[in-house]
Amino acid sequence: MRQSVDRTPVWFMRQAGRYLPEYRALREGRDILELCRTPELAVEATMLPLRRMPVDAAILFSDIMVPVAAMGIDLRIDPGIGPVVPDPIRGNDEVWRLRTLDPQAEVPFVLETVRLLRKELSVPLIGFAGGPFTLASYLVEGGPSRNHERTKALMHADPETWSHLMFVLGTSMAAYLRAQVEAGAQAVQVFDSWAGALDPDDYLHFVLPATRELFGSLADLDVPLIHFGVGTGELLPLMRDAGATVVGVDWRVPLHEAWERVGYDVAVQGNLDPAVCLAPWEAVEKKALTVLRRAAGRPGHVFNLGHGVLPGTPPEILERLVDLVHERTEGSAGAWEEGP
Amino acid sequence: MRQSVDRTPVWFMRQAGRYLPEYRALREGRDILELCRTPELAVEATMLPLRRMPVDAAILFSDIMVPVAAMGIDLRIDPGIGPVVPDPIRGNDEVWRLRTLDPQAEVPFVLETVRLLRKELSVPLIGFAGGPFTLASYLVEGGPSRNHERTKALMHADPETWSHLMFVLGTSMAAYLRAQVEAGAQAVQVFDSWAGALDPDDYLHFVLPATRELFGSLADLDVPLIHFGVGTGELLPLMRDAGATVVGVDWRVPLHEAWERVGYDVAVQGNLDPAVCLAPWEAVEKKALTVLRRAAGRPGHVFNLGHGVLPGTPPEILERLVDLVHERTEGSAGAWEEGP
Numbered sequence: 001m002r003q004s005v006d007r008t009p010v011w012f013m014r015q016a017g018r019y020l021p022e023y024r025a026l027r028e029g030r031d032i033l034e035l036c037r038t039p040e041l042a043v044e045a046t047m048l049p050l051r052r053m054p055v056d057a058a059i060l061f062s063d064i065m066v067p068v069a070a071m072g073i074d075l076r077i078d079p080g081i082g083p084v085v086p087d088p089i090r091g092n093d094e095v096w097r098l099r100t101l102d103p104q105a106e107v108p109f110v111l112e113t114v115r116l117l118r119k120e121l122s123v124p125l126i127g128f129a130g131g132p133f134t135l136a137s138y139l140v141e142g143g144p145s146r147n148h149e150r151t152k153a154l155m156h157a158d159p160e161t162w163s164h165l166m167f168v169l170g171t172s173m174a175a176y177l178r179a180q181v182e183a184g185a186q187a188v189q190v191f192d193s194w195a196g197a198l199d200p201d202d203y204l205h206f207v208l209p210a211t212r213e214l215f216g217s218l219a220d221l222d223v224p225l226i227h228f229g230v231g232t233g234e235l236l237p238l239m240r241d242a243g244a245t246v247v248g249v250d251w252r253v254p255l256h257e258a259w260e261r262v263g264y265d266v267a268v269q270g271n272l273d274p275a276v277c278l279a280p281w282e283a284v285e286k287k288a289l290t291v292l293r294r295a296a297g298r299p300g301h302v303f304n305l306g307h308g309v310l311p312g313t314p315p316e317i318l319e320r321l322v323d324l325v326h327e328r329t330e331g332s333a334g335a336w337e338e339g340p
Numbered sequence: 341m342r343q344s345v346d347r348t349p350v351w352f353m354r355q356a357g358r359y360l361p362e363y364r365a366l367r368e369g370r371d372i373l374e375l376c377r378t379p380e381l382a383v384e385a386t387m388l389p390l391r392r393m394p395v396d397a398a399i400l401f402s403d404i405m406v407p408v409a410a411m412g413i414d415l416r417i418d419p420g421i422g423p424v425v426p427d428p429i430r431g432n433d434e435v436w437r438l439r440t441l442d443p444q445a446e447v448p449f450v451l452e453t454v455r456l457l458r459k460e461l462s463v464p465l466i467g468f469a470g471g472p473f474t475l476a477s478y479l480v481e482g483g484p485s486r487n488h489e490r491t492k493a494l495m496h497a498d499p500e501t502w503s504h505l506m507f508v509l510g511t512s513m514a515a516y517l518r519a520q521v522e523a524g525a526q527a528v529q530v531f532d533s534w535a536g537a538l539d540p541d542d543y544l545h546f547v548l549p550a551t552r553e554l555f556g557s558l559a560d561l562d563v564p565l566i567h568f569g570v571g572t573g574e575l576l577p578l579m580r581d582a583g584a585t586v587v588g589v590d591w592r593v594p595l596h597e598a599w600e601r602v603g604y605d606v607a608v609q610g611n612l613d614p615a616v617c618l619a620p621w622e623a624v625e626k627k628a629l630t631v632l633r634r635a636a637g638r639p640g641h642v643f644n645l646g647h648g649v650l651p652g653t654p655p656e657i658l659e660r661l662v663d664l665v666h667e668r669t670e671g672s673a674g675a676w677e678e679g680p
Contacts, residue, residue: 149615149650156616156623196571199591199613201630231536233573234592251539252574273539275489276496283496290541310489 008292008301008329009056010322011126013228013248014308015049016061020315022048032077033069036062042113047120053319054326057124057187058117060180062110064130064191065138067176068169070106071098073139081144088142090150092158095165101172103179110176111183118184127185129173131192131229132166132214133207139165148197155206166210174217181221189226189248190214193307195239196231196250203235208242215243226269230307236261251276251306255294267300274305277313277321284317285324292328348632348641348669349396350662351466353568353588354648355389356401360655362388372417373409376402379453386457386465393659394666397464397527398457400520402450404470404531405478407516408509410446411438413479421484428482430490432498435505441512443519450516451523458524467525469513471532471569472506472554473547479505488537495546506550514557521561529566529588530554533647535579536571536590543575548582555583566609570647576601591616591646595634607640614645617653617661624657625664632668 016023026045027035035041045061065083069075075085089095103111117125133151138144140151155162177188195207215225227239228248239247240262247266249258251273259268276287288303295301303325309318356363366385367375375381385401405423409415415425429435443451457465473491478484480491495502517528535547555565567579568588579587580602587606589598591613599608616627628643635641643665649658 147615147650149618149652152613152615153618156619156627196592200594201627202613231571231592234594234597252536252571254540254574257574273492273542275487275492278489278493279496287496287541310487312489 006331007326008295008303010303010325011055011057011059012049012305012309012318013059015055015059015318016045016047017309018311019309019313019318020048020052032063032079033066036066037109039109039113039116042109043116043120046113046117046125049318050121050123052315053322055123055322057126058121059126059189060110060114060117060128060185062113062128064128064135066110067101067103067107067129067172068135068139071101071172073098075138083138083143085139085142088150089139089165090154092161095161095168098165098168100168101175103176107176107179111179114180114183114185124186125184126187126189126226127177127180128189128191129176130169131190131195131207131227132169132173132210133198133203134192134194134229135169135173136162136165137194137197145194148194152198152202155202159206162206163209166207167213170210170214171217174214177218178221181218181223185223187224187226188218189228190244192227192229195229196233196235198235200234200238203238208238211242219243224267228269233258233261240266246300246302248304249306255291255301259295259298264298264300267302268295269302269304271304271306272321274307274310274313277305277317278310281317281320284321288321288324289328292325296332346671347666348635348643350643350665351395351397351399352389352645352649352658353399355395355399355658356385357649358651359649359653359658360388360392372403372419373406376406377449379449379456382449382453383456383460386453387460389658390461390463392655393662395463395662397466398461399466399529400450400454400457400468400525402453402468404468404475406450407441407443407447407469407512408475408479411441411512413438415478423478423483425479425482428490429479429505430494432501435501435508438505438508440508441515443516447516447519451519454520454523454525464526465524466527466529466566467517467520468529468531469516470509471530471535471547471567472509472513472550473535473538473543474531474533474569475509475513476502476505477534477537485534488534492538492542495542499546502546503549506547507553510550510554511557514554517558518561521558521563525563527564527566528558529568530584532567532569535569536573536575538575540574540578543578548578551582559583564607568609573598573601580606586640586642588644589646595631595641599635599638604638604640607642608635609642609644611644611646612661614647614650614653617645617657618650621657621660624661628661628664629668632665636672 042061137151225244226246227244230250233253247262248269382401477491565584566586567584570590573593587602588609
């Protein structure tokens with residue numbers, strides 16, 4: 001599955017985003033969920049960064065809440081805020097009433113976007129879904145949360161209901177990712193972005209089981225499975241056990257230490273601090289070279305930021321970054337070895 | 341300096357806070373900065389939690405921005421938001437115009453609060469200040485920030501100006517903490533709450549020098565120096581080098597691992613997830629006992645949450661937590677050994 005490359009591949013989380021003037025123009029007057037549900041527009045958004053810079057992968061333009069909305073949960077995405085769930089899921093009843101996503105019937109527009117993209121693209125397409133903890137946090141808190149306290153309270157107060165919530169979300173996202181791959185996605189990433197808010201005990205008991213089932217059920221697919229979260233330094237050995245073939249790490253853990261924690265038979269993706277991309281190029285270059293140096297000589301590094309591109313990022317900085325990664329690893333990058 | 345105790349001491353960051361109905365009543369119609377600047381009211385706020393539960397320390401009621409406002413920077417603290425700096429510090433000029441705090445002249449009300457508290461209290465009083473990165477982030481971003489991108493951009497774009505900002509803030513906070521100790525504070529804590537947003541390279545180069553000078557200049561004081569931040573798992577060995585005698589850790593790193601990273605000759609403070617305190621008591625008890633078990637047999641553990649008490653916390657949970665820590669460590673707690 002992992003293939004030989006002659007230079008380190010690079011793409012950016014949220015590479016089709018607000019930092020691009022042409023993306024802001026496309027969004028003008030349009031709701032993001034409308035954009036995600038209109039294949040022609042989602043294709044256009046996905047393609048925008050590729051017209052500017054030779055990234056080695058496209059990532060489907062969508063939002064982690066799209067399949068959750070398709071599961072019948074009323075939600076919207078407010079500009080500058082994020083997902084808002086007017087009637088948050090707090091109780092037993094609401095959780096047990098959730099039903100698993102049927103991707104073909106409920107998110108056909110996403111699968112159509114994937115099919116259209118495959119006709120346009122000359123680089124691999126990465127599909128994605130939210131991870132179970134992150135989706136649950138939006139559903140339980142009703143929106144973005146600094147402390148995830150209602151989510152954690154539910155987890156500890158009613159482990160059985162919590163577990164059902166994790167498995168409904170995990171099973172749904174597994175079905176969603178499988179459908180994306182069947183429609184043509186050549187890799188998939190699970191964004192359990194906020195899992196790093198948990199201590200390792202709670203992650204192990206309350207999130208890992210459903211996540212392991214999610215990745216386990218996709219193991220027969222012949223595509224890289226990427227698992228990413230922010231602030232996951234202490235969780236990396238557990239995330240490795242979840243079964244992904246690539247672990248994405250944020251900038252807090254030096255890349256070589258992250259790799260030690262996940263094991264060298266797993267590929268790593270990351271991990272330049274996205275905030276650094278707002279500094280002058282010289283600083284960006286220096287920090288990017290440190291990331292490359294920490295991956296030097298090892299197969300299986302995918303260069304990325306440690307989280308999504310920030311809205312204030314000058315597009316030129318990312319363009320130069322792509323060139324830098326390609327130039328500096330040309331010929332010398334560890335090939336992606338065949339897995340065991 | 342570290343003294344023998346016959347049970348594990350316990351207090352809570354933000355123990356005088358919005359979770360207490362009597363605190364909300366005291367705040368009613370009052371600006372928080374007004375409260376901080378009125379010694380009688382700040383004394384009352386400090387005392388509130390002690391009337392409910394036998395915590396082993398009081399923490400001065402104040403805000404990390406109080407001395408910063410006293411340095412001549414226009415700022416306010418908005419309910420539900422936090423510090424707001426209408427004219428953020430972005431440039432060279434603004435940084436070099438900053439002058440060091442003169443605590444006796446500029447924050448006499450804080451020192452008066454400390455003196456009054458010492459007359460009332462039968463437990464030690466902990467003074468505090470913000471850490472240089474955290475204060476700088478509020479000043480540069482103009483308010484709370486998820487990504488600290490402008491702060492990091494300044495750091496990388498103009499290291500000389502950044503260094504000056506760090507040292508002005510560090511020197512000012514050192515003077516502020518010394519004045520608190522001279523007025524009667526029996527321990528001091530530096531809240532560099534957001535330092536965990538930095539990778540270890542940037543922390544080492546851009547924050548540690550000023551922090552080390554801060555703690556170094558207080559080393560002659562005969563009081564525990566506590567250093568705390570959130571999400572600092574990767575920074576703990578560096579924070580240890582900064583010179584504090586107690587390192588506070590959040591809940592993400594299991595306590596025994598945190599201790600290994602800071603070294604066993606330093607005391608540790610923490611680290612129950614504050615969000616867990618919104619769950620039923622049985623869950624809180626279980627997690628708290630795990631924290632105690634991970635500290636068992638070692639001298640120098642101060643029980644605390646891994647961050648401030650959350651507003652939704654039932655006061656009864658904290659009351660039971662204090663009793664639990666006392667009961668379970670009675671007689672068996674490692675004494676705080678004399679330092680080397």
